[in-house]
Amino acid sequence: MVTRGTTNPNRLRRVDNWIVETCGDALRAAADPLVVDLGYGATPVTAVELRARLAANVRADVRVAGLEIDPVRVAAAQPAADPPGLTFLRGGFELAGLRPALVRAFNVLRQYDEGEVADAWRTxxxxxxxxxxxxxxxxxxxGRLGAWVLLDDTGPRTLTLAAKLTTLSSPGQLAERLPKALIHHNVPGERVHDLLRALDDGWNAAAGYAPFGPRQRWLRTVTTVREAGWPVLDGPRRWRHGELTVPWHTVHPT
Structure with a gap:
């Protein structure tokens, strides 16, 4: 399916920075530092940015291949290509036969049916x-609100929620950006609903921290959620960026 292709410069900077921090070691250890940006959209700007961020912060010899199933988009991206570091090819979930160390697939599955997600992940x-x-x-x-799943060949490992804290009115806003596998499960009785409810409750309880800025309020919120028993991963170093990561099993649809 050809996606809408909406994109903006720096739209994916939050997930890119998270990838540098969380997936950087795996990419450094890879025999071939090949990364696929699947479904980069109508313009190649996010693929260009991903290549620059990984080259500057992970390893200089990283190669990024932007994949799109629309040949018109692939042709339009060619002026931005800088081989071998940055190329653009036609391809979809099969990854054009490439064997990358990392795939970033953003704003792609949102336009598919939920029943198609598991097969796309497996492919x-x-x-x-x-x-x-x-x-x-x-x-x-x-790029102010985002959510993503980290997977390997065994399946999903974690869910991360991320927000620009200066524009966040409440954590519940993140519900509208849940990945396709979860967005229809934000209802009472589902684990992801419980997580968002816990975040909203923690945010409200941390209202007294608001005078110290949204970052301090978010840090207190995440601490409260963790103290309530949610197995929040990472630590304040990542939380201060407006992130929260939990193991997948804690939000897996029931």
Whole structure:
């Protein structure tokens, strides 16, 4: 399916920065530092940015291949190509036969039916190099709200929620950007609903921290959620960026 292709510069900077921090070691250890940006959209800007961020912060010899199933988009992206570091090819979930160490698939599955997600995940992870990782998720048009799943060849491992804290009115806003596998499960009785409810409750309880800025309020919120028993991963170093990561089993649809 050809996606809408909406994109903006820096739209994916939150997930890119998370990839640098969380997936950087796997990419450094890869025999072939090949990364696929699947479904980069109508313009190649997010693929260009991904290549620049990974080259500057992970390894200089990283290669990014932008894949689109629309040949018109592939042709339009060619002026931005800088081989071998940045190329653009036609391909979909089968990854054009490549064996990447990392795949970023953002704002792609959102336009598919939920029943198609598991097959798409399996197809993409089957194409990974040994030890490879898939980051699949969605964000709003300006990249202020986002959520993504980290997967390997065994399946989903974690869910990350991320927000620009200076524009966040409440954590419940993140519900509209849940990945396709979860967005229809934000209802009472589902684990992801419980998580978002816990975040909203923690945010409200941390209202007294608001005078110290949204970052301090978010840090207190995440701490409260963790103290309530949610197995929040990472630590304040990542939380201060407006992130929260939990193991997948804690939000898996029932």
């Amino acid at each position: 993409m992870t089957a194409g990974l190099a040994p030890g490879g990782l898939l980051v699949e998720g969605t964000c709003d048009e300006l």
